[in-house]
Amino acid sequence: MIVMATSRDIYAHAERAGLVRVFTEARAIVTNSTCGTCDDRSMGALAAGEVCLATQNRNYKGRMGSYDAEVYLSSPETAAASAIIGHITDPWEVGV
Incomplete structure (x- = not known):
């Protein structure tokens, strides 16, 4: 994470x-x-098959690395709940 x-x-x-x-x-x-993974600059790039849940405002194939990576955009609340649970989760389910 x-x-x-x-x-x-x-x-x-x-x-x-x-x-x-x-x-x-x-x-x-x-x-x-910083501009990190959001545009494949300083934090490395996603490899094929990797999954990212991001709270940024843009998403298109290849923006964060491989065209075969999966990038999902979410609210900060969804990202926090998902980090707690370990998979993409509705924040209402965990009270975030």
Whole structure:
């Protein structure tokens, strides 16, 4: 799991709230705000068959790597619930 804050302020808030520690203890990669996997620049590219649940606002084949990767767009709530459960999940089912 890669967790990327949308701004320095959001990262600082997550740090103060203890969320960065929660994510890193769950073995997530927590990064600063950057163009990362969203356009295949700094965090690596998805390989064929890999699946990504993203909270960005764009999706088209090959944007995040292989044309054979699966990329799903979601709300932050759906992404959080899915991270907790381990598969794409309705946030209402877990109270997020």
